[in-house]
Structures are given as structure tokens and as C-alpha cells.
Amino acid sequence: MSKHIPQKVLIVGGGTAGWMTANLMLAAWADQGVQVSLVESPDVGIIGVGEGSTPVLKRFFTMAGIPEREWMPACNATYKAGIRFIGWSSRPGYESYFHPFFSTFDEHPIRTFLSDADRHRCNQASGVHPDPYFLTSQLANDKLSPRPGLGQLKDQIDYGYHFDSGLLGEFLRKQAVKKGLRYIRDHVEVVERGRDGAISQITTRASGALSADLYVDCTGFSGLLIKEALGERLISFKNNLFNDSAMAVQTPMDTNAPIAPETRSEALSAGWVWNIPLFNRYGNGYVYSSDFISRDAAETEFRAHLGLLEADVAVRHLSMPVGRIENHWKHNCVAIGLSQGFIEPLEATALMTVQLSIENIISFLSRAPDINQSLRETYNANVNNVIEGIRDYIVAHFMMNSRSDTDYWRSCRNDSQPSEALDSLLRAWHSSDDFQAELVRQGARQSYTPASWYCLLAGYGRLPGGPSDAVASSAASGTLGFQVLKQQHGDSLVDHRAQLKALHSLPS
Secondary structure (H helix, E strand, C coil): CCCCCCCEEEEECCHHHHHHHHHHHHHHHHHHCCEEEEEECCCCCCCCCCCECCCHHHHHHHHHCCCHHHHHHHCCCEEECEEEEECCCCCCCCCEEEEECCEHHHHHHHHHHHHHHHHHHCCCCCCCCCHHHCHHHHHHHCCECCCCCCCCCCCCECCEEECCHHHHHHHHHHHHHHCCCEEEECCEEEEEECCCCCEEEEEECCCEEECCCEEEECCHHHCHHHHHHCCCCCEECCCCCCCCEEEEEEEECCCCCCCCCEEEEEEECCEEEEEEECCCEEEEEEEECCCCCCHHHHHHHHHHHHCCCCCCCCCEEEECCCEECCCCEECCEEECHHHCEECCHHHCCHHHHHHHHHHHHHHHHHHCCCCCHHHHHHHHHHHHHHHHHHHHHHHHHHHCCCCCCCHHHHHHHHCCCCCHHHHHHHHHHCCCCCHHHHHHHCHHHCCCCHHHHHHHHHHCCCCCCCCCCCCCHHHHHHHHHHHHHHHHHCCCCCEHHHHHHHHHHCCC
16 A cells, blocks of 8 residues: 555545545555545435536546446436537527537547637638537437447447436445445534644544544535635635526426437526436526526526426525635545535536546545645645636636626626636637637646637637628538438437437346
8 A cells, every 4th residue: 555545534424526435435445455434414415406417427437337237227317418508699590509528520520610610710701600510419419329339439429427416326325335435324513623733533423533544525515624624715706607596496208208418508587597308307407696686586487487387396496605615635634526616507517526636636645755735735726727627618608698688698798707817718719819729828727628618609609700600511511420420320329218218128
């Protein structure tokens, strides 16, 4: 065992963040004799509404040794090819666009798309709506799975997942216990610190004192260890992310109808609604700003949008403190999940941040020649770069909207205070500057690929050449490529629902 791998790890708090941490640390360190424990209060519920992911989550299940045939049916999971944004732009031809997950087949279309968009930015007419260029947007349109069957396409298309977050947490808990986790259901009453400022032990109501070499704070927004005990404070993002509230409700689906492998994010008067298809139901939510609409008015608007005005269905309300802490690894404690910060769920990045934070702390502790403050500062800077890169991308969504029907959307466009990095990117986009060069210059803090940035900015029609030629002949090459792909590999492209039904029938 490396001298810096902790011999005893104590995770405080369950939820998806806690169980992901337990599974990855057990996968990395269990064979080296590390004892991983998790203490979870029996009275604290989970947020339980984050039901989408980015493709990064595939790596988590691979590292944890959990195949899709085991966890997906247990969590009513579906595949996700990307996110469709609806109603954020009022420009003709740009009323919606699809943010795709990419594939090896997109190599040439990406180059074409970036070149077309750059020509349009310089006032040379070119068709630049992103949807026709990319494979996964066509798969979503046709309700085909981004997870191909056997054949040449296998493992060449990136995809994420939709899932029941409550069921996923329970599944991962059972997996961790099976792999040797010491699971304690108890209340944490006191967090004690030593003279050096580090956590010395926690005291629980029934199990007494518990100590470890490394403490992991997965206690949610409260941050019982990192905030309350170690004094970290939230750095608010309220000056550029206005949404601070959400509500969620589940609705039924026709279990024989096709399932589009996409999250839908549709603009309403003071925020946006998500629609996520699981195998057995839909998950829906309204993310909004309480500065622009009251809770009751927001619920009425949400219910009207879903056709639930007269339905006796309870809607769950949530508050969202949006921001991050400065030091995610402090002394002998690392914060994972909502305890380290939260960015609104527009791009479904919460679990990606959780996963990257876990992977990084495991890597740092497994490989570092020495554990010191400089190492912690490097880790914290890495995590903050990820969070701020995600924040900038999400802020760009709101700043690029072209709606003028409510004060909310006008304020998102005109009153947001972007970071210096985002301001530089947007200035480069709206000028004749080399936008790709600016992305490269900012590379270390960019959480999204150049293609994703081009999809966002072109997808809302924010181009100096105007929106009149939204889909031109150059874009048709992507659609043509998809048709050729269907002809050559039709046996690998399968109906999404049919594939999920087959997955559910497999023995676990």
C-alpha cells in the first residue's frame, strides 16, 4: 500500500454522491486493505430528482465493475443521446436545437460544422444550425438507441443515461455493501477537531465515536463537515445564474410508445422545464428564479404546461443554493456532491462533477509522493476549474436567449455578469477573431469541447450573418451521412424502447 492511501475512510452521508464514492474507493483500494465505512442518518432523505447524466457516467460503471444489464433494469434507466433545447430562441429557424453527444462518425461533420459556423460569423452566408450535422441528433429524431447492437458501430457512439435516482442510490448501496463496505445507519451528533484543525472523530448517537484517516462529506447542502465543522462558505453564483428554486413531479407514459433518447429542456416564463423519459414514466421539473415569479404562480404555470391543473398530484418543491466552496479538500476532509457546491441542472452535470472529484482524490492520494497543502491547493484548483467551466457554459445558454416576452429572459440576457473567461469567449464569437484559438487558450478551464460551444452559440442563431439560412446545403451532408449509415449498418441501429424491453428480459 502506498503510504498516502488512507487506511480508514469514513463517508458521512449517503445519496448518489455517497454511494458513488463508496463504490469507486472500494474498487480502487479494497484489495489494499483499506476499510471504507459510510454512516447515513435514517432520517435524512435524498434530493432524488437528478435523473440524467453525461457520457462520463459510463466510465463510473466500468470502473465499479457494474454492467448495464444489471443496473439499468433495476433503475428503470434509458439511454441518452443528448439534450434538446426548446423555446430559448425566438429567431426563425432556431426555435430549438439539439446538443448532441458525439461519435467517431462525427469527425468529418464536426470539421464541416465548425468551418461553416466560422464563415457565417464573418458574414459569409452558410447553413449553421447544428442539428443536421450530427449522428446522435438524428438517432434522437428517429427514436433509435445511441447504444448500438452488435456490429461495427459498437462502442463508437457516446451516450449518457436517464435513471430513477432513488433506485440508483439503493442499487449502489447494495453493491458497496456486497464489496465490503461497513454501513452504519446512525445520526451524527458532533464533529470534533484536533489542534491542527483537522477532524479527529465524529460522534454518533448509537454507535459512539468513529474515526478515520480521510473523511468524505456527502451530507448535501448542509455540508456538515466541510461547512459547519471546517468553516468553508458557499461562493454564490447568483450574479450570473438567477435560478434558485425548482419543483418536480412524475407523470405516466404509454409503455408501448417509442422513447426518444433525449432530455427536453423547454423555456417557460421565468425558467425552464425538464422532461426525462425513464423506462416506466417521465420525470418533469421546473427550474426558476423566485425573483421573477412566486412559488404559487410557478406551480400553476408548471401544472398548466403538463396538463395537471385539475390533477390531484403533489408537486415537490426545492430550494437551490447555487455556487461552490473554495476548498473541496481541507485538512483530512474532502467534500463530494452538494456539500461542495451546485450548479443548476440544465446540462445534467451534477454526477459528472461528483465522479471527477472522486476520481481525482483517489488519483492524488494513490500517486502523490507527499500529502501537503500544495497538493490540496492543486486538487482544489482542478475541481474549481471543472465547476467554473460548467458554470460558464450554462450561463452562456441564458445570455444567448433571444426571448423578450418576460422580464426574466430580458434580465438573463442583459443583466448577467459573466466571468472574464466567458466574456472573452463571447467577444471572440461575435467578432472576426479566431474563436477556436480562444477556446484553446482557455483550455485548462474548459469543461466542454469546441463542438459543444459551437452547437450552443450557433444553435440559438447568435450569428452576425443572420438566421435566414438556418439550414443550407452544406449541413445536409450530415443528414446524408446518417442515411448511408442506416443503409450500411441498419442491423446495429435499433429502436430505443425495443432495446430496453430486451434489456429488461435479460437475467441479471
